[in-house]
Amino acid sequence: MISVLIADDHNLVREALVMALNSDPALEVESVGSMDEVKHHLTEKGPVQVVLLDLVMPGMKGLPSVEEVVRLNADGAVALFSGNVVSGQVQEVLTLGCMGVIPKTMPLRSLANAIKLVADGEVFVPVSLSAARNRSGESNRSLLSPRENSILQFVSQGLTNKEIAWRLSVSEVTIKANMRTICSKLDAKNRASAVINARNAGFI
Known part of the structure; x- marks a missing residue:
């Protein structure tokens, strides 16, 4: 079973996603609503296989916070989870060690598949952000x-x-x-x- 931590400060979105994704027998999903809660969860309970991290929530300080979460969840993966991502951010977060970018606009079934891909160690970047490059500096064809x-x-x-x-x-x-x-x-x-x-x- 894949352990997932959703970090998002929108309660309705977070609760709906936890309920929906937990219906998938392959996923075990929890959620938090701030950077402090992310750090507490990963410190007290240990790393999870996938963290879905929103860039805009209480306590987040941009890319330094992303880098901190990547470090705290070193035994797992971190993917940026945002409703407004530009291609320039993709390269930056991948360079910091994120395993991809998952838009909040994705259909639920596609979201579950994306989580599974990231948990398997694959970088996930949707084709809509194909101008970005992956961590090895190669074209997104290598995705x-x-x-x-x-x-x-x-x-x-x-x-x-x-x-x-x-x-x-x-x-x-x-x-x-x-x-x-x-x-x-x-x-x-x-x-x-x-x-x-x-x-x-x-x-x-």
């Missing part, structure tokens, strides 16, 4: 694994999941799981949307 890039190329050529599975010598179930991940990373609702978003971002 997709080599297999995901291959699958996306096949999808753009009109191949079905079954045909792609045959070409890659894996099961169709594996391809479906990969497609869910690709859609989450590209902020896409379906296969067609994933291809369009990837083309717009210059991935394919």
Whole structure:
């Protein structure tokens, strides 16, 4: 089970997300409403697998506070969780050690998938912020694994999941799981949307 700490000062948003995300058997979600509460939680209870950190809440002092949370949660991951993120902030928070940026505007199902990706050690940045670069300084193309890039190329050529599975010598179930991940990373609702978003971002 993935332990998640949501740090956001909007009580309604926080409580709704905790209730909704805890319905996923793979997630165990708690929440706090200030920087002091984040520090207390991580100090007293220890690191969690994923912290969703809002930049604007009581006690936050911008990027120095982000860096402090990354340090306190060194055994886990931290992702910026904000309703208004610009591409310039993406590079800054990734440089500080964050594992990505998760907009509050994401659909709930996509949010759960993004949390799982971050918990697995993958950097998550939605395609809408594709002008940013990841921590290694490479293009956001590297946010997709080599297999995901291959699958996306096949999808753009009109191949079905079954045909792609045959070409890659894996099961169709594996391809479906990969497609869910690709859609989450590209902020896409379906296969067609994933291809369009990837083309717009210059991935394919």
